[in-house]
Amino acid sequence: MTEFLHAVLGFPTVLFSFLLVVVVGYWIAALTGLLDLDDVDASWLGLAGVPAGATLSIVIVLSWLLSLIGGQLVTGLPLQLAVLIVALAGGWSGARLLVRPLRRLYPDDRAPSRHDFVGRHCVIRTGQATPDFGQAEVTAADGSSAVIQVRTTGDDRLARGDNALIFDYSPDGEIFLVMPYERDH
Incomplete structure (x- = not known):
């Protein structure tokens, strides 16, 4: 258990660990009705069609997992910085793949005006x-x-x-x- 905590609280994973806590808090608030899941669209990330809260959650979870794995494989600050960059890019790329099927759950039904x-x-x-x-x-x-x-x-x-x-x-x-x-x- 202490090895896991050391890995989660080590650089670069600690950056995503903090964001993961925020994501968990977001989903708890959303499930209890304190927040609306149909928030702004994440088109500014190139991930249009799904609410930003869901999209950012996917990016953060995937980045956290990638940085956790990468952080265990490398040592030294230059390589850890590379893991940080690869984790961000991998999280964003993975989210792009996962968001495609989710778009069907969020049809673009803007009310006529x-x-x-x-x-x-x-x-x-x-x-x-x-x-x-x-x-x-x-x-x-x-x-x-x-x-x-x-x-x-x-x-x-x-x-x-x-x-x-x-x-x-x-x-x-x-x-x-x-x-x-x-x-x-």
Whole structure:
């Protein structure tokens, strides 16, 4: 038991041992409901599709294991520093392999938003669209359509059947700002 403690508390494993304690604390807090598992995405690590808490946990556990094994095989500071670097790289590489199948557990089901219509074209459905009045039909990315409240800016006036481009959304009154748009067929 003392050899194990010596290995866990020896350099470079001690760095990952501290992080491993943090990971265990994170998972205890997550399992008791103190933390939400659906935290930020780890795309900044090149490990997108799985929450950062899970991804970092995998990186830390794998790095800890690799540094524990490597720390037993080498002696001397230069080689121990090499073990530290190899453990980090190996933990990250191993996490990349393990995260791929986990991505299916975290589908990218972002809730639809009215802001999704910004940048889409629409067709004016009322007699005209002005800075004070107008409705248009817009088609969402999934193929469904919606009738929305639209307003023009400046002196623009659009007639029924005209194509327009939605360039902004105002949550106050749920109004979309549109401008004339010539659509190439």
